Ligand SMILES: CC(C)[C@H](C(=O)O)[C@@H](O)C(=O)O
């Protein structure tokens with residue numbers, strides 16, 4: 186009887202051969218590209234006179250540099266305009282499908298591929314972007330890669346990779362009201378550390394994941410990389426199939442039944458062997474907020490910034506740096522921390538269900554005075570859907586700005602930036618120093634509902650009191 190994990194099975198099925206280095210040459214079913222990490226890769230291909238081997242397995246969109254207010258071309262930022270043009274040229278000269286601004290399908294690469302049904306169980310997926318782990322929510326093995334690997338995939342549709350170990354992260358039980366998928370992954374990273382997953386693929390399992398919708402699963406898998414895991418995944422099930430059915434690129438008619446049978450066969454077996462297993466209880470997880478400069482520096486919203494004595498020796502070093510940078514003192518409560526900017530969006534939490542949860546908190550309330558709060562849908566489709574549901578009106582009436590789709594202030598490679606020492610409540614995934622566009626800007630990561638709560642209160646606030 187077989188006893189493999191989904192990871193092992195998908196890996197085996199996509200193995201082309203073993204390279205002299207001992208690495209596996211792995212076939213990549215779907216290659217997603219964006220404007221930041223693809224231009225040099227295409228240039229390297231041209232230098233060697235190589236072509237894109239499988240243009241039909243390559244899909245492009247533009248997300249990082251996209252302005253979310255004024256999208257008139259040419260962009261004001263000449264570098265952004267150049268990147269945009271490079272992608273337009275590379276896509277058209279190589280016959281690659283490109284979801285450009287205004288196509289109705291543009292958006293953050295990790296939002297658009299799932300919503301179109303491009304991301305499917307059992308696939309290998311690569312993208313020159315660390316948050317490619319998102320696609321694992323469908324039971325795909327999805328890797329973030331660097332530019333030279335983007336070149337390799339363009340030219341050969343394969344990657345040279347060392348096999349990973351598999352850690353099962355089981356979460357069981359029901360989440361308490363006001364606690365979301367984002368809190369689970371912040372809690373996992375807080376517990377296992379930002380390097381805890383190095384060398385591993387994370388399999389997320391347990392009754393909490395069984396009950397989650399696909400967007401919640403994507404939020405968790407998205408941040409697997411922040412916990413050091415190269416990829417994260419959830420075994421596909423009826424929820425996965427119901428989400429996929431009828432989407433543009435999902436298998437149709439008889440192919441659908443065949444696909445489902447195959448998807449069922451690649452799930453981890455009940456008796457699969459794991460290199461490690463970690464178990465959490467959903468009821469133990471509080472709304473979680475980061476106080477420091479790594480996604481692992483998280484605490485419950487009703488807790489205090491840890492003191493050095495409460496930390497391991499390694500964590501103490503980075504904590505000292507974080508106290509100083511964040512201007513937060515050990516032992517200080519995180520609740521009540523004054524906020525300047527509230528950002529709802531990103532590939533972690535810029536999907537329709539995220540906007541719905543945030544809108545529930547914003548509805549009938551007002552953004553506190555002096556706070557800049559804005560909502561950036563993850564894709565043009567998310568934006569359209571939200572507008573059909575009237576979410577944009579709820580946000581605007583509450584005093585939020587309603588923007589066009591893109592990465593926006595998650596990374597600030599576009600006009601959406603913090604200024605000076607501003608501190609943001611952000612539904613994104615990285616709180617590194619300077620991450621949101623100001624070299625001294627500060628970021629507190631939290632769920633979209635918690636960001637909405639911070640917006641209306643003007644400070645970090647326990648969303649459980651508002652749900
Ligand atoms: C620009 C890109 C290469 C980068 C990544 O790889 O993740 C970005 O998306 C990020 O979130 O920091």
Ligand code: SF4
Pocket residue numbers: 248249293294314316531532533591592595596613614
């Ligand atoms: S939304 Fe943020 S994390 Fe996601 S791809 Fe864009 S910059 Fe990277």
